[in-house]
Amino acid sequence: MIAYTAASSLGRLDGRRALVTGAARGMGRAHALTLAGLGASVTLLDLDEVENANTAQEIKSLGGTAYALAADVTSRTACERASEAAASAMGGLDILVHNAGLMYSGTGLADTDDEDFHRLLMVNVHAPLYLTRAALPYLLASDHARVVFVSSQWGQVPGGHSYGYMTAKAAQLGLMKTMATEFAGRQILVNAVTPGAVITRMVPEEYQQAEQAVIPIGRLAEPGEIASVVAFLAGDGASFITGQTIGVNGGACIVGI
Template sequence: MNFSNALSLAERTAFVTGAGAGLGRSVARLMAGAGACVVCTDIDADAAKATAAEIGAQGATAYSQGLDVTDREAVRAAVRAAYARTGRLDAMCNIAGVAGDGQQVADLDEESFDRVFAVNFKGVLFGSQAALEFMTGAKRGAIINMASSAIDLAFPGTASYSVAKSAVVMFTKTLAAEAGPFGIRANVVAPGFVPTRLSMPGNDDGDAARQACLAAWAQRAPLRRVGDADDVAHQFLYLASDAASFVTGQILRANGGATMPW
């Protein structure tokens, strides 16, 4: 098998949460471009539908569904429906997430913490559990979970988000240990700063404050730039493909070198 074939997802099915915008949308589009049938889900059903339509317009196959990843039974039902439609589940991409509201630890209220933790961690847990139902019997599959550079960098006002993303990392390592004997790989993508609706809400490209923020983040990375959505999406493609067939339990830090833990 040559390397280009190793990256092919032809005749495979990828289930993507958070596919309506930002990083999830880029992952869905890239996997479809690699040949996968992509199931696009998002709490914003119209946004998921738009992503699927865009993929279809490019000649690839995609379906869409509204999905609240904090609802365990809804996630299970959505994955079962996808499997019933395509007959397989090869890649589960748990990407849906929300940012914290900037509360510092002394002021962090339980409702805010629970909301951030439910989407960013429980969504990963429920998606992974639903995928295992089909991947275990097939003895193959890749579960790819979204974390963040917040697992390495601490900033005021990010406690709930950082805790949830750090929990995703240890959960995924445990999942890799448990699911490996069934031929299932589990990995984490932990991107650096990428300007999206989630990370920079309400700012357009002409906003001076936005440009200053981007410049500051670029200076943190040895590559002296911030990432874009495709920088992150390519990591999901790699981890879903046969090129990563011997990679599991790992954190892939696509952050321009902003963090380099030993």
């Protein structure tokens, strides 16, 4: 399994307690598996109750500790309840991974749907704000507090997918930097990973083929390759890193995509 293979080269996270949003499948699943493989207890948060429970059970079958919570991260109340439940189950909270996201196909300005635009902002900007604020008392009590945003390279370089997606991901990076600035002195380290194209259900096959043709490395990323960077930022090896955006895109940034 890629997530656990990548984990073998990373520092251990024994005793750490992590909460991962959008953890049922794709990159979120890889983050949860990798963090658990490094010894962290992990609470998986996702709207898809069945898939989320399946991923939690997979972690348990591999000897890890996992809890599954179903919640809508765009609800402030749900974030407050989830944060409290996760901290209660794990005895605290050290690592928060904002992975939940949405992606819509490209539209011009005149065709941009107001509801889609708002929903993208809710999932990518409001949700991490709500959840980090709810988790703040637990993070302040931790000796190893880490917040990691899983954003996108298209928050840095417009890729034509949608006004909502580009705007939300760019705003997400601004939110990350603001949090990093406020909490650096209180030893809560906040960073972001910006993947390029990754092989997940969210990326249509025809789009994967088009992206592969222009990525310098010549292929899309596997979810575990993003998860290994998230795990690094969550660990002791990143103890002097905050407010940074780490691109994981196979060289796409070199050619301006």
